Amino acid sequence: MTTTVIPPAVRPPAGPAHRDGNVLRWLGAYTASMIGDNVFYIALSWAAVRSGTPSQAGLVMAVSAVPRALLMLGGGVVADRFGPRRVVIGSDAVRCAAVLTVAALLFVAHPGLWLLALLAVVFGIVDAVFMPAVGALPARVTGRDQLARVQGMRGLAVRFANVVGAPLGGLGVALGGSATAFALAGLLIAVSVPLLISVRMRETPPAGGADAANTAPAGAEAVGPPGDPDGSPDGVPARGDASGPHARVPEDGAAAVPDRPATAWRDLRDGLRYIRGHRVLAPLIVTIALGDLGFVGPLNVGLALLADRRGWGASGMGLVVAAFGAGAGAAALLLAWRGTLPRAGSAGAAALLGGSVAIGALAQVPGVGAAVGVALAIGLLAGLSGALCGALLQTQSDPAYLGRVTAVAGIVSLGLAPLSMPLTAAAIGWWGTGPVFAGSAVVCGLGGVVALAVRDLRRAELPR
Template structure:
């Protein structure tokens, strides 16, 4: 499917040399670091101020508006423009986080204040996530979008790896108020970088603003349903997340306890996963193009599923870490390729809504599998559950390979 946007854009410079892309990347990295510091500080403050059950409730509050409002967040991103939405989102997070830091310096507001801030963050996330996914085609050429996705993956991994220790250090030095202050400053750092972005205009931009929000959402869903690549890709994303997130978030903790690896064992396996995913992002950043993209994406999902199933059958921690690295490498590569295909196949006028649907699968629907995964492990043990989860992951790859348009999908060459 070729749009006017596709025909009029010509390659200029590599993404890693583009000031526009580097500004966006710096802002995204700062925002991701701020998120990591914020949620660590929030969890610590909630545990310190209440029972574990109350702390869990505070942390869960953010997920509700994120799941309920994500699709409408995509409509807003397409109507108002992703740059405006991202700037507004980080500005709100900056002000709310710094306000909470000041409040904690002066008083002890209680768990209700933490829950209120978590609710605000969940609402803002529902707007921020589709908008940040819709920005790359407005700042980078189409043949550079795969490289941009690799750079985004590296920034996300850096936020996850550096953010938690940074937040822990801030809590140790000055308490939770200091940690919230650090998070607020990181959000503030993203604002001038985002403000300096100059976005290219899109065809059909005015059309995207017509009608009600419900009509805009319905138009986006119709566009997805009729697209030969994007519609099936949404099913691939959902199946992959459903099979992947349960074992990594719930099953790994049970497995580590049963094997006697302890909490450090979870950390080592997740570290292996992070290294593998970071290596996949680095590969895509450097290479910028993977021939036979759809075919490679499908097969890496299938092979990565084998590593997911193997995790529950490896008694030695070093082997489990190696399996985690393989999962990260293969899942990271397939996920980055999938995101890059979404970026290049989608008409940019719909990208906010399409990004919202993709994000809803991983952040809204897939987490609902956590209780099911836990109950199944309690009934049958981790082995069968990991195998079933791996089968679901493999099914996502098989489905992608079975759909001709997805199997033959290609990223543009730089």
């Protein structure tokens, strides 16, 4: 008789996440991948500008957003079905291979814009599965009580990647053109793959955990995470396992009865039904959506137009952007250090309301110095709100649905919110910066109002 030895599941670390080697390996992989992304977009924009007209270059830069927005819900299903770790590893491997292939082609020839557009589409397709998996992965590498700290550490990694990635991309272009910058991006993404392979996964907690009281009423079909009875990696049940997300659990406590065969479409519907019936997640995603819709336009294209009209110049705009980044980094550092904040739901709502007021005030300040101070406040408040909302999203979600939950939240942030940028620019041309910034502040503030109005979200707490 053959004996199968099942390795023990990774237990939550006894100490804080910033001292856990498993979390640090994941964070190193994530940081390397994000720096590679920043270098990639510098290389892509430079190559597109050198190969075509400004309008063609803009089209190349925007084309990746289409498949990302259209396919992200499906990407959430993929992440939950196959496990976030293997999806992230596969996504990074595909992105690395695609970027290095384009770098090699650019070293020997000049294929033109079609190759750059194809690469952008490939990145958009891969991002549609990569981003939900990245959102679902922290819950598999640490305990629930450390997820808020990990969210802060992840925010610091994003800020670091933004600061370091752009100069590295510029250096690569300066040394050897777009081909060298693409090669550098591919190598940075490649670094993440062995680090991710070395990351150990926690056992997925059983269904009906801490968030069970927030989901659909009793008597509904019980849908929970797989139980790993066969030692399958990443919490993926074996074929025919009756403990997966589509097992119907009888109310008398008998063994689970396999339901109809799971399909991707059914997984998607189950995920949307789970979010809709959750008393915290549903209003939380609305809060995140309103905050992003009110934030993205003014702080991107609106800020450039504001700086131009005020005569601040590129250097003044750079100072304002830097102040915002410093504030957001400070908020992430606070959460990474503290690990949790009391009354997280109310604190996130209050920070979002304060940030919305600061967004409206930014269009009213005359000088660069005052704008830098207001931008610092926006970064701190919006960064704190975003970090708390992200941490609540992680801790309130059943791990079996976290990929789909992240996908729904990401569709607004990465798909719908960027569409507000051209609308913001057009509206500023019609009505000026003051009314448009004020209107965006109202939209952003509505997110805070929703969070305060919904009792379960207002009272939501992060685990200690």
